Amino acid sequence: GDSVTQMEGPVTLSEEAFLTINCTYTATGYPSLFWYVQYPGEGLQLLLKATKADDKGSNKGFEATYRKETTSFHLEKGSVQVSDSAVYFCALTESGGYNKLIFGAGTRLAVHP
Amino acid sequence: DVKVTQSSRYLVKRTGEKVFLECVQDMDHENMFWYRQDPGLGLRLIYFSYDVKMKEKGDIPEGYSVSREKKERFSLILESASTNQTSMYLCASRDGNTIYFGEGSWLTVV
Numbered sequence: 232g233d234s235v236t237q238m239e240g241p242v243t244l245s246e247e248a249f250l251t252i253n254c255t256y257t258a259t260g261y262p263s264l265f266w267y268v269q270y271p272g273e274g275l276q277l278l279l280k281a282t283k284a285d286d287k288g289s290n291k292g293f294e295a296t297y298r299k300e301t302t303s304f305h306l307e308k309g310s311v312q313v314s315d316s317a318v319y320f321c322a323l324t325e326s327g328g329y330n331k332l333i334f335g336a337g338t339r340l341a342v343h344p
Numbered sequence: 345d346v347k348v349t350q351s352s353r354y355l356v357k358r359t360g361e362k363v364f365l366e367c368v369q370d371m372d373h374e375n376m377f378w379y380r381q382d383p384g385l386g387l388r389l390i391y392f393s394y395d396v397k398m399k400e401k402g403d404i405p406e407g408y409s410v411s412r413e414k415k416e417r418f419s420l421i422l423e424s425a426s427t428n429q430t431s432m433y434l435c436a437s438r439d440g441n442t443i444y445f446g447e448g449s450w451l452t453v454v
Binding site: 263265267273274275276277280282320324331332334335336337 | 350377386387389392402434436441442443444445446447448
């Protein structure tokens, strides 16, 4: 079935460093792809999404491009802040059916001043 | 903005109690979901509902049931709570191809 694999954390960076969190997927159809962010003690917030190949999702300085040829949706940010410290989840909507979300395991990001 | 509201953020219940977790969305969405989140296991789908009174089992439905009597409300029920159901529970609803989450309910079963 469909699945999502993302890089293990934790990722530890200094403020203003460049961030990449890798995400690859396996899907039989043409899923939509998502990044969600979870701050400590809170639920998941939608960060960005892309619905078809070569689409770029962006929000709050974060970007990710839907790469069908490499089945990837890597999350990037040019200059991270302490406030970006959170857990990031890559996800896709299941092909067909009721479009359930399938999540990666999550990657914890810690940004230090 | 899409609003998904979970009525209880923190609950402590005793083993064997019947527990209700309530979720409300105000955007007339047809699809609603309940997930649980555990360290090392990520997010797992318990149940989802695609319309009023309609429900489907997710990946881990054992020990749970759900109720969807009105479109805006989707309840998760633990018929007899057990300690292995201590977890964070996340409700979500779907708008088009995007799923939005509530803030989560932390349940501790003692």
